[in-house]
Amino acid sequence: MKSEVTICARVRWLQWVPYILVLGDMAALWAAFYLGRLSHAFYYHVDPGWVLLHWWGSHAQINQLLFLVLSTLGIMAFAVKGHYSRRKAFWDETGEMLGVFILLLALNAAIAFSGKWQLSRLWLFSTWVLVLGLLPMTRWLLRVTLLRLGAWVRPVVVIGCGQNAAEAIRALNSEPMLGYSVQRVLVPGGCSPAAGSFPTHAPIEALGEDPLATLARLGKPHVVLALDMDQWEAQERLVRSLGIGYPNLTIAPPLRGLPLFGMEVMHFFSHEVLMLRVRDNLARLGPRVTKRLFDLVAALLLVVILSPLLFYIAWRIRMGDGGHALYAQERIGRNGKPFGCLKFRSMVTDADARLVEYFCVHPELKGEYERTFKLKNDPRITSIGEFLRKTSLDELPQLFNVLRGEMSLVGPRPVTAKELQKYYGDVGELYKLVHPGISGLWQVSGRSNTTYTERVYLDSWYIKNWTLWYDIVILLRTVKVVLRRDGAY
Template identity: 35%
Template sequence: MTNETINSKNIEKKIFLRGIKKTFLAIILASIDILILFFSFLIVSYLKYDGNFLKNLFSLKDIPSIYLTSTIFILSFLFNKLYSFKTYLFWDEMRNIVKASFFSLVLLLLFSFINKTYYSRFVVIYGITLFVILDMVIRYFYRKVLYKLNIFKTNVLIIGAGEMGKIISDKIKAHTFTTYNIIGFLDDDETKVGKKINDYKILGKTEDIDKILSQNDIDEVIIAIPTANRQTISQIISHLEGKVRRIKFIPDMYGLITFSTDIQDFDGVMTISASQGLLNPVNKVLKRTFDIIFGIVGLLIFLPLFLIIGWKIKREDGGSILFKHNRVGKDLKEFKMYKFRTMVPNAEQKLKEMLEKDEKLREEFYKNFKLKDDPRITKIGKFLRKTSLDEFPQFLNVIKGDMSIVGPRPVVRKEIEMYYGEEVAKRVFAVKPGITGMWQANGRSDVEDYDERIALDLYYIRNWSLWLDIIIILKTIKAVLDRKGAY
């Protein structure tokens, strides 16, 4: 029996054992889902029926049968691959939970209509809504616990220790929800072998891959050499076939298209289609509707906070509460952007004097158009900037139509020079600027490189979807709570 045959049998055995483990963990997860679902129904029905839910739990009176509901939800979740333990990002899992739950809700209501069976719409709709929220949280911690206890990890080897290899390892390190566990790198540059990238060692060259596979339990291989030609990629993939469970490679389109892509088999030829969502008039209306609703809700929720902040600003120095500043908007047209005033009343004159006296400050300001330790900031202003509460009056700009909730970073006219000419700036500001955006959600002011900021804004425009807006909002909330990168 050859080594290749032995390796093949070992791989088949590993895949079989991993399949059993996944099935067992999926059964546990499905059981948890059902418990969460009926706990959600219990909470909501208690609010409506004062606890009568338990009496009707196994009947078709007032609420759906536990058997019917469980069957619909489990099948819907299976169909949306929610028990496959794919190497999803948390946002992908969230999206699939929402899709599966909405589909299940529609089926339950349809069943009610066809059978002419009365269910409490309040319990069903609000119960499933509560379930979605709780299930997202529980699934997040479920994967985290499995990863922490080393019960379920996806061991991955990255081929390519260049810029793309570093980027993908950064992403994996930041998202343990994927269950990826980097074993190391391979790279054909001999000078890199033995060194580390993000604490992961470069184990050898590509020709050493069989040796690395025999010494380590590798589930997946990611080929992170976007500049490699088709023949090289084909040779690596052919060599790896049958030796690992899954092979992924990153094409030379990284950062260009991601969300709005569709891979199609065109009679044996793979095609990748990309559509720029914000060119679609329907999507424009959808985004504007989302902005108006979110803007009004934001103002109503934070109105008491606005009043408190306004009183504190006024009490500190007696100056104006709001600060209006000219910013570049859609199609490079200027508008007045609102913020809570965080600086002394004569801030512009003081800045001019400071920049004339201090060359280092002048260099810092013209690089980022802000100062990290700005002496003009008031006591309340430091708190507002650290918590990003100074941005909240921009909800008024959103309702007026000057801004969006999510969009490119609004800039002053002087910053347009940093965009490599008006042509690039026009591409960035083909849409309205946003209260938050890609760069704020990925580090806020810690993203210092203008090239990176522009690239992130262009990425957003090319790949817009309503779901991407929701992800950016959630990531921004997390960044604000972490107090990361704000000054």
């Protein structure tokens, strides 16, 4: 009885959540509009407290009307994209939010500079800068609050018994702000999952002969149907039953190896046929040009901003042992062309001889080096070199590789010809389609703690699913990983 009351209370809360999210966005937008007036205070040397405590009356009517129209359009755009009715992964929602923001800013600029109305451009543009910070922060705070109250938590049941179900659980667990909580794993008849095959502490039980009755007993939770490819035909009756009689259903099809981002769904009238149109972005000229322009502009800005740090590091290395500050390792680039991958020297000048001596004393560590090409306590690394590696500052000279067109800011890990031949297999041809990157998915997913097989998988996923927004996300996450020094040695 108590569980039924809890379920009913949660359902009532969930019904109000979309309205709470809308009100939160409206509050963030209008708070940004109100605080945007501070730019006038700073620009005209007026007391900020006086500005905030005194409304401007008729002088602000045009600004109010314009911002009201633009903010209403923004709320409508978020509603159409499902920000209030559907739950989305954090970075996907943030990317859509940024796209709406850019559109509204462009409309604001077009109206502000048309010259037809007397309005404060400084106020309006300051408002949109504040919106860019306040809107995501307000959403995050609201969802954290709702999670703590239990109003944002949505029970999820995963149906499956193989790798696809395990991957679906990992994906849900990786996005805690979605609020999806895996309560059970239901195993269809005829399946027997291996012990410890699911990355969850949730109970694992049989789905039973009547799936709808089982789900009704569990309170009609949200269901993720994650069958493996070889199970779809055997479970056709289950799929049909859930598809017709269960409204809270998400299907996780076992589609590995395909470019998932931007995939278009094709439906055919009166036919039970679903076709997926694949779009490989980096195979097209437009996206490649966009990526190259982004690399050039961003790398040039970074070189200018970081030039004092670059000179200082070079000076410290030279002062250490008198050797060269930079060195170039041969790596394989786009179209299989070798290039010199630049780094600040972090090893002693007789590194090769030191490594041979080290393996003579510690032969058991040779296997680790051959698997990962790294050692956790590498005897060749200098004192300044250890700091450079832990902070990834040794890779800053690769900005010049980017400017020379040999690398990208984000891409697959630059590898040697030996690594490419030994570990990449068929993925090697995919690797050669793009420039290797200073950072990449492998770096923000565990760095040196990932296995080589995982690195190859992450590289191939990135190439097949590239978007400019994903590059920006990876760069932002790289900063976080470097500051925390996760997995670096």
